[in-house]
Amino acid sequence: MKIRAVLALAAAALLSACGLNSVPTAEENAKAKWADVQAAYQRRADLIPNLVATVKGAAASEGKILTDVTEARAKASSMQVTADDLTDPAKVEQFQAAQQQLSGSLSRLLVTVEAYPQLQSQANFTALMSQLEGTENRINIAIRDYNAAVQSYNTTIRTFPDSIGATVFYGAKPMTPFQAKAGADVAPTVSFGNTN
Template sequence: MKFRTALVPIAALSLSACGLNSVPTAEENAKAKWADVQAQYQRRADLVPNLVATVKGSAASEGKILADVMNARAKATSVQVNANDLTDPAKVQQFQAAQQQLGGSLSRLLATTEAYPDLKSQANFTTLMSQLEGTENRITIAIRDYNQAVQDYNTRIRTFPDAVGAKIFYGAKPMTPFQAKAGADVAPTVNFGNGN
């Protein structure tokens, strides 16, 4: 009887070191950070119609760029990745590609506004641009936080002793970090001659 009583604390201690609590905690943290990334992209998508409406009033001749922005927004908001899809690199990549397309369209739109100095002086445009810039910064921070949470989770499920519980009890799989598209380190070229 004393032997059994002595084994209970030892068993509890060994189980606590096997990731029974830390693995799901790290996984839920990464999922919460992904939700933050999605929320910031949604904020950007919500700002785009107002920005486009403001620009349309002053830059009607640049309709193609505005249409590109609206089409990219529609595509970006149609691609959904939920927390259960974070272990599927293809789904995360599809989400990233749609968001990068919207970002590229916005870059062209912003470059177009340089040709319309009177547009920049409009209070609504200035306010929207400020909100959009703040949102882009929030997106960057949310992605950084998500990638850190994914790194923490992936490290936890691969290192002893948490790897034991991660494999045996949860069947844990590594999550996919958010990655920049190849060539994202090169500044985009703006050429008004061909509509890009």
């Protein structure tokens, strides 16, 4: 009877060190952080129609840029990556590309807005821009937190003894971190044109 109790305690101790709890905990944390990334992007997508409507009133001649922003928002909003897709680098990359296209369209919109000082003085526009700026900061923080959670998860499933449980019990695969867009490591060139 004592031998069975000792064996049961030894088996429980060995199993607890094999990632039975740490692997799903790390995986769920990474999935929750991905949900935060998606929520931040959704907040941005929700702000865009109001921003476009405000700009449209003052900059009717800039229809192409407004159309590009609207189309990029629609594409970015339709691109969904579920928690189960986080181990598929291609799906994460597609999501990221759609979000980068939207960011580029927004940048062109903001450059256009600079040509309309009367728009910049409108309270609605100022409030929307402030919310958009805050949302971009939230996106960056959510991506940073997601990447930290993915790093923790990927480390957990690759290190001993958790790697045993990750492989044997869960068939765990590494998750894909959010990557910087190509060329992000090169500083942009600022040119004010001919100063003569």
